[in-house]
Amino acid sequence: MANMKRLFLIIIIISFFSCTSNTIYKKPQDLIPRDTIVSLLTDLYxxxxxxxxxxxxxxxxxxxxxxxxxxxxxxxxRFKRSNFYYTTRLDEYQKLLEQVKRNLENYKKKYVDERRIKDSIRRDSIKKLAPKTTIEAPNKTYKKGSGDLLNKRPLQN
Known part of the structure; x- marks a missing residue:
């Protein structure tokens, strides 16, 4: 029974170490530069x-x-080869994706700011075109609970 436990433990240890990958991939000849791949991934997203x-x-x-x-x-x-190369270097790829995320956030902020300015200009132009009329309140008051809304009579002073 002790031999079975040792054999089982050895098999587990061997399978654990055999699953780890120490493969280092060569840099492709036509590797897309890091700054270009950041812009490319931003556009692809x-x-x-x-x-x-x-x-x-x-x-x-x-x-x-x-x-x-x-x-x-x-x-x-070419994109697939370059992207595969960058994904095999997880630390570098993580930094690359963080830069892509910052780019997307900057684009969003820029778009929101532009949209806010356009909406503000549109609201101002609508206010300028709107007629300047006022609605006057009626000068008579009516009793509450005096029956039908159509048959209400003004209060007598």
């Missing part, structure tokens, strides 16, 4: 988020990813 939104031509589910690849003059296979 925006494109992914906008996929279900309708554009100005009322088209939904437009795939903007090929346009982004054209913008950076790369193809999908």
């Amino acid at each position: 925006i494109a992914g988020a906008s996929r279900d939104l309708k554009n100005s031509y009322f088209q939904a589910k437009v795939d903007y990813i090929p346009l982004i690849y054209n913008k950076y003059k790369i193809d999908s296979s």
Whole structure:
């Protein structure tokens, strides 16, 4: 029985160490530089988020990813190789994604600020166009609970 426990323990230890990966991948020849991959991933996240939104031509589910690849003059296979290389270096990739997140937050802040300014300008222009009329309150008062609303009579002084 003790031999079975030792054998079981040895098998567990061997399987534990065999599962860890110490593989270090070579840097691809056409690796996308870090600052470019940050911008590229930022644009890809925006494109992914906008996929279900309708554009100005009322088209939904437009795939903007090929346009982004054209913008950076790369193809999908080069992106996959570079992205795979960066993902094998988790610490570096984590920093890369934090930079992407900061970029997205900056874009959001910029958009919200621009939207606030446009809304403010629109509200001001509506106020300028609105007619300056006032509604005067009636000078007569009515008794409460005097019956039908249509048959109310003014109070006598």
